[in-house]
Amino acid sequence: MNSTRRQDSFDSAFTKNFITFAFGFIINFINGAFVYTYFKSQVLQQDPRYVLYIHLVINDMIMLSLSVALQILAYTAPLKFITCCIMVLISVTVNKNNPLNLAGMAVERYIAVCRPLHHVHICTVQRAYALISLIWGVSIIPALADIFIILATKPLSVFSSNVLCYRLNLYNTPYHKTQSMVIQILLFSFVFLTVIVTYMKVLLAARAASGSNQASARNARNTILLHGVQLGICMLSFISPFLNLILVTTWPQHLSKILFSTFLLTNMLPSLLSPLIYGIRDKTFCSHIRMHLRSKCCNSAGKRLKVMEGHQKRSKQVFD
Template identity: 70%
Template sequence: MNSTRRLDSLSEAFLKNFITFAIAIIINFINGTFVYTYFKSHVFQRDPRYVLYIHLVINDMIMLTTSVALQIITYTIPLKLAPCCILLLILATTNKNSPLNLAGMALERYIAVCKPLHHVQVCTVQRTYSFITLIWAVSLMPSLTDIIFLVATQPLSIFSRNVICYNSNIFSTKFHKTHREIVQGLLLCFVFLTVLITYLNVLWAARAASGLNQASARNARNTILLHGVQLLICMSTFVSPFINIMLVTAWPEKRTSILFTTYLVTGILPRLLSPLIYGIRDKTFSSHIRMLFCSSCYRAEKRVNPMGPQRRSKKVSH
């Protein structure tokens, strides 16, 4: 998509940036609601399950903000290679964080159902933060490798040049392409197998359990299945280049529109769907959201009408 931005007319460029910016503001506002609810309720901060969930939300907010900022910058001002590499580093790292975080959430549910006696010892908040740190380290290494290889093979003067900043344009050597394909393949296979194995184990546990344990196992099974759906949403970012090739080959005259549409569908909207589906489905989280915002609305009404509806009605009756 980025390589065709220079071909857009002024009105097309403005419309695309306005649409993307508006959608990003709405998505970050909704996701920010989940973050606000998490930090206002201490019960969530003591549960590893919600710690992983809110990390997923914050990670997607960072990814979305970086992606939209990169798009607007590319349209509006020249960008040097050095800051471009920093933005691409953040974007690539957060993009890899999402599926790894989903794998961690699936493992936490597996331990809670299949190893309940060990859950309290294994799944602590401190260990969850350590796991999140490990996720960032694992996701950061491939992107750092790309930049190190670029520095080693190119003169340092290229970092002061203006570039069109997108991943396949900056890291375009055969090494970068092969490295990218291997990392993405290993990452998705690892996460897919993790989600599949944990789902099957929880499924068997649900069949073997009875009473309340069976209900708990079924809830965990549905949660892990939801993680599988979230994984498919995350995978849409990785398969978008192949979708673009197929669609542009079929309709070459609509290339810019196709690339922009796939960018919205695979790069922007998943940042809302994944956290929103999980946040609304979780009864505890959704109830806390309602409590917080209903109480906020009540306090706002009290400030506007401190007498209250009953006293006001008595005054009218006189």
């Protein structure tokens, strides 16, 4: 992919970087609205479900910002190896956070429906933060393993060299490929089984429940199903190499366009869709977003009205 970037004309490179930056800015702005709404609402901050959700959103914002930065840097200038290692370490970590976070959210919904009497004691805000810490701890291990493999297989002088910063260029040994494949299979197998098991448990609870309990179980079942969709969206970034291989083999003359299009599809779009479909579907979160938007609009209108009244008073004083 690096060679195609170097072969791009200035206009083509500028256009791609501008589109990447613009999309990244718009998506982070939308996700930032969810983060702003969360931190403005005490009700949302006291619910472990929304603590995990907002972690998902913030994680997507970090991942998207790093993806955009690495994309632009790959077109513009090489970085020091150690600087690139740090950026890729964070990128790999947040990339693995998302599926684990979705598994945690699915388990929380399962406990809410199938263990309602224990939900208040098991699913607390403090335990949600502890789970987030555990997720980061688990996710950073493969990223650190990549660096240890570099230390074991390459001379220390490599850390002072300049590189074009993207993961496959940085970690290109057979050990990295094996480690990455094993971790991805284990990670997604664990998350996939968690989502499937919790969905089946909630499905059985929905059939056995009646009245309002049945409606609650049905909503939880749909939410866990949505987590499965989000997991599928997260997996887009992992199927990107296979998708590139198929498309480039079919249309080799459009190599640069294909690689850029799949980057937008598999790296940027999931950062918007995954938080957006959950945040819009959730009635509580939607109501808080509308409330804060109305509050902002009313405040803006009030400020404009005060400014106009001030201008009118000054104009009246001048004429008087």
